Amino acid sequence: MSAQPADAPRTSEHSLEIRDLHVTFPTSRGPATVVRGVDLHVSPRETLAVVGESGSGKSVSMLAVLGLLPSSATVTGSALYRGREVLGASDEELRRLRGPGLGMVFQDPMTSLNPVLTIRRQLLEGLVAHTDRRERRRQKQQLLQRARDLLDEVGIPDPDRALRSYPHQLSGGQRQRVMIAIALAHDPAVLVADEATTALDVTVQAQILRLVAALQEEHGTAVVWITHDLGVVAGIADRVAVMYAGQVVESGVTDAVFDAPTHPYTRGLLASLPDIDADGTGHDRAPLEAMRGLPPDPVDPPPGCAFAPRCPIADPACVEHPQRLREVGPHHEAATRCPVPEEVRRDRGD
Numbered sequence: 294m295s296a297q298p299a300d301a302p303r304t305s306e307h308s309l310e311i312r313d314l315h316v317t318f319p320t321s322r323g324p325a326t327v328v329r330g331v332d333l334h335v336s337p338r339e340t341l342a343v344v345g346e347s348g349s350g351k352s353v354s355m356l357a358v359l360g361l362l363p364s365s366a367t368v369t370g371s372a373l374y375r376g377r378e379v380l381g382a383s384d385e386e387l388r389r390l391r392g393p394g395l396g397m398v399f400q401d402p403m404t405s406l407n408p409v410l411t412i413r414r415q416l417l418e419g420l421v422a423h424t425d426r427r428e429r430r431r432q433k434q435q436l437l438q439r440a441r442d443l444l445d446e447v448g449i450p451d452p453d454r455a456l457r458s459y460p461h462q463l464s465g466g467q468r469q470r471v472m473i474a475i476a477l478a479h480d481p482a483v484l485v486a487d488e489a490t491t492a493l494d495v496t497v498q499a500q501i502l503r504l505v506a507a508l509q510e511e512h513g514t515a516v517v518w519i520t521h522d523l524g525v526v527a528g529i530a531d532r533v534a535v536m537y538a539g540q541v542v543e544s545g546v547t548d549a550v551f552d553a554p555t556h557p558y559t560r561g562l563l564a565s566l567p568d569i570d571a572d573g574t575g576h577d578r579a580p581l582e583a584m585r586g587l588p589p590d591p592v593d594p595p596p597g598c599a600f601a602p603r604c605p606i607a608d609p610a611c612v613e614h615p616q617r618l619r620e621v622g623p624h625h626e627a628a629t630r631c632p633v634p635e636e637v638r639r640d641r642g643d
């Protein structure tokens with residue numbers, strides 16, 4: 294991975310602040326730039342939801358920040374974690390930063406947990422990562438107790454049994470809880486949850502969401518939810534960033550984005566949701582993929598607004614000129630030359 298490291302800590306009020314992030318992968322057809330100038334930030338106790346259809350660059354953005362992309366990826370821009378630059382940091386620096394640092398709960402615990410290691414091994418690995426060898430031996434019992442406490446904290450009913458188990462011996466919900474425990478073992482300032490709830494049934498999903506909210510409150514953790522699911526967003530996110538074709542096309546406080554969606558892509562996403570319950574657990578939602586057409590080819594992105602080829606109201610200027618995020622309301626930005634819709638301005642009393 295290539296990026297420009299910065300040495301000294303800089304000031305940032307945010308737990309994580311990403312600026313002008315670009316990620317390019319080599320492909321047989323040429324370089325594919327799948328993240329194109331992303332800016333995101335999240336503060337202590339805040340929940341940011343990053344939403345967008347499959348392939349929009351949500352996961353790659355966060356993997357870049359966590360230093361988890363293959364070395365073939367070219368990464369540029371800046372990511373300040375507690376004011377410290379993490380893009381381009383050495384493995385050693387990243388290990389140090391990750392504990393206490395950034396925690397990640399992956400899309401599918403069945404593939405992120407090692408199937409041939411017990412939960413005890415996997416959880417202790419997280420715990421011992423930042424303790425030296427002598428300490429480690431001396432503290433073995435203490436670490437085991439910490440592992441039990443962590444499992445207890447995430448609501449595993451019999452921590453000792455869980456510690457002896459292999460991943461396949463646990464239910465999907467329990468595996469998810471173990472993943473959260475492993476992430477918490479690093480006492481992260483930022484927890485990144487990547488589609489963490491998709492494989493779970495609705496009741497377990499709601500329990501996991503409540504669990505993360507409680508942990509967030511207690512530990513002051515900032516949470517980034519990466520999701521397709523606008524129902525989840527409405528219920529839990531303070532702010533939302535909508536990604537399309539490697540760019541943030543709209544962002545703001547959740548109510549502002551839901552009440553006054555301005556980018557035609559966001560408007561399309563919301564229009565495809567027949568109903569979102571006030572508590573955000575609505576299940577009548579349609580998948581994002583329901584929108585007509587396909588996103589652009591990252592090897593050959595269009596010069597103008599990336600959504601223009603699919604946009605029902607694009608004009609030639611949209612096709613030709615790129616759009617930057619601009620303020621469209623209080624705590625609300627959109628990358629579009631579309632005017633704020635008339636009905637929205639009326640509702641806002643503009």
Ligand SMILES: Nc1ncnc2c1ncn2[C@@H]1O[C@H](COP(=O)(O)OP(=O)(O)OP(=O)(O)O)[C@@H](O)[C@H]1O
Pocket residue numbers: 318319325327345346347348349350351352353354363521591
């Ligand atoms: N290692 C890689 N090499 C080449 N291309 C990659 C690699 N990893 C991801 N990509 C591409 O980057 C783009 C963005 O992928 P990413 O996983 O970030 O999308 P996403 O928005 O998180 O989608 P999903 O919700 O399906 O995970 C996709 O086109 C994907 O094919």
